[in-house]
Amino acid sequence: MCPYPKYAIEPLLDKLPAGSELSLLVDCPAATGDVPRIARERGFAVPDIQQVGSGEWQIKIQG
Amino acid sequence: MQPRMNAKPQPGSILCRPWPTGAGAIALVVVNVLMFMYARALGVFPQISMWGASFYSHLGLKTASPFPPYPVKPVLLDMHSMIDVGIIAGALVAALLTAEWKIRREDWRGVLVGLAGGLLMGFGTVIMPPCNMGGFWVATMALSLSGPLSALGLLLGAYLGGKILRYEMACAVGPVDFRFAERGQPVEIRPAVWQRWAGIILLVGIGIAFLLYRHAGLDKVAGLFLFGVAFGVIVQRSRFCFVAAFRDLTVSRDGRVMKWTLLSIALGVIPFALLKAHGYQPMHMVFPMGWHNIAGGLVFGIGMTIAGGCGMGILARSGEGYVRSWVAIFGGMLSAGLWTHIYGHPVGEGWLYGKPLFLPKVLGWYGSVGFVFAFLLLFYVAIRFVEKIKDETGKRRQDRGEILSSRPAGVDVPVS
Numbered sequence: 214m215c216p217y218p219k220y221a222i223e224p225l226l227d228k229l230p231a232g233s234e235l236s237l238l239v240d241c242p243a244a245t246g247d248v249p250r251i252a253r254e255r256g257f258a259v260p261d262i263q264q265v266g267s268g269e270w271q272i273k274i275q276g
Numbered sequence: 277m278q279p280r281m282n283a284k285p286q287p288g289s290i291l292c293r294p295w296p297t298g299a300g301a302i303a304l305v306v307v308n309v310l311m312f313m314y315a316r317a318l319g320v321f322p323q324i325s326m327w328g329a330s331f332y333s334h335l336g337l338k339t340a341s342p343f344p345p346y347p348v349k350p351v352l353l354d355m356h357s358m359i360d361v362g363i364i365a366g367a368l369v370a371a372l373l374t375a376e377w378k379i380r381r382e383d384w385r386g387v388l389v390g391l392a393g394g395l396l397m398g399f400g401t402v403i404m405p406p407c408n409m410g411g412f413w414v415a416t417m418a419l420s421l422s423g424p425l426s427a428l429g430l431l432l433g434a435y436l437g438g439k440i441l442r443y444e445m446a447c448a449v450g451p452v453d454f455r456f457a458e459r460g461q462p463v464e465i466r467p468a469v470w471q472r473w474a475g476i477i478l479l480v481g482i483g484i485a486f487l488l489y490r491h492a493g494l495d496k497v498a499g500l501f502l503f504g505v506a507f508g509v510i511v512q513r514s515r516f517c518f519v520a521a522f523r524d525l526t527v528s529r530d531g532r533v534m535k536w537t538l539l540s541i542a543l544g545v546i547p548f549a550l551l552k553a554h555g556y557q558p559m560h561m562v563f564p565m566g567w568h569n570i571a572g573g574l575v576f577g578i579g580m581t582i583a584g585g586c587g588m589g590i591l592a593r594s595g596e597g598y599v600r601s602w603v604a605i606f607g608g609m610l611s612a613g614l615w616t617h618i619y620g621h622p623v624g625e626g627w628l629y630g631k632p633l634f635l636p637k638v639l640g641w642y643g644s645v646g647f648v649f650a651f652l653l654l655f656y657v658a659i660r661f662v663e664k665i666k667d668e669t670g671k672r673r674q675d676r677g678e679i680l681s682s683r684p685a686g687v688d689v690p691v692s
Contacts, residue, residue, distance in 0.1 A: 215584050220445040228454055236460055240378055243515040267468035268378025
């Protein structure tokens with residue numbers, strides 16, 4: 214639910230072990246813009262954002 | 277075929293891709309100016325307040341609508357209410373056509389937070405008045421001094437509301453430890469073709485409703501309903517969020533959305549001034565001015581942040597299937613609808629409210645437009661200052677290697 218993914222991603226990225234991949238499932242349309250932006254700002258790669266169902270997206274983040 | 281949003285834009289998928297934030301801001305102000313020329317500018321919460329008064333009347337408690345220009349009427353025959361209905365319908369149709377519609381359920385805590393947010397928004401709207409769309413965004417371009425004053429309260433309210441959200445999130449993700457995470461299962465892609473068909477049927481339904489209103493001689497109701505639909509589509513597709521503008525600036529020191537908001541006001545102020553200077557509805561969207569703008573903005577700001585949307589936001593999101601927004605609208609109806617009963621006067625009368633201050637009466641037309649631009653420029657400089665602090669803090673952290681070295685190294689835990 215908006216805007217929780219945006220606020221959840223920062224502490225989650227701090228904990229993400231280096232070299233691993235995080236797949237985040239979100240159902241907030243705005244998160245498909247906010248989450249990749251924050252991840253890229255913090256030096257992570259976002260190779261893919263895919264709609265996986267009605268109103269649901271998978272965002273892949275690589276550390 | 278499912279829409280896919282890779283790092284590089286894919287040609288051909290433009291209709292399914294979200295609109296850029298700036299396009300949303302500019303589209304909103306263009307539609308707002310056109311709607312003002314047609315009948316009135318955008319405002320959504322006085323109608324919700326009227327629905328609340330109507331709800332109480334049906335329960336046997338006779339109470340007047342808090343905003344005198346919005347007397348209690350059947351929703352489907354009230355041209356103002358049909359803007360709100362149009363926003364819900366527009367967001368719903370846009371979400372269906374792009375297969376983004378989903379019932380976003382809440383647990384009991386989420387329902388309570390949504391209700392609390394709605395109750396605060398309802399009280400905020402009658403104290404400010406009205407909501408942040410009419411009271412800040414439109415009022416500023418309509419040359420009402422209440423607009424800039426409301427921004428102060430909204431900023432403070434969004435800061436406090438944002439702190440609550442961050443605390444909730446810190447509690448939720450605190451226990452997560454990826455080192456013990458198991459490999460996730462591949463996500464199954466579920467097509468939702470039915471949503472596209474439902475969207476097309478709803479679009480036809482909107483067209484039929486428009487023609488029926490025209491046939492019944494209710495041209496303004498028909499027209500404002502379509503304007504509402506346009507607002508709903510823009511908000512859903514661009515994800516433009518006025519709450520994010522205030523919340524991101526104060527909590528995350530991110531002024532991106534607020535800068536677009538300020539630009540949209542700058543684009544709207546000249547058409548509004550030209551129309552008003554030629555005698556077209558000069559006092560439209562000019563509201564009482566005083567300390568209550570700041571106090572009401574503070575209450576509304578907390579409410580909109582924890583409810584997850586401003587007045588227009590919760591209407592659009594209710595169309596997208598957000599249960600929290602449904603509850604927030606009901607909460608807003610409950611508190612704002614009772615205002616005349618509690619306070620004893622309608623909005624704008626009695627000890628609480630100052631007098632409306634229409635800037636051209638004090639500063640002249642050129643002076644008022646200059647005043648609004650000076651306010652926007654000052655606001656912009658303040659945003660740049662806040663962003664600069666964030667950039668410097670981030671750079672210092674990076675120099676110290678805090679961000680990357682704090683992460684556990686050498687542990688490969690793919691989640692999917």
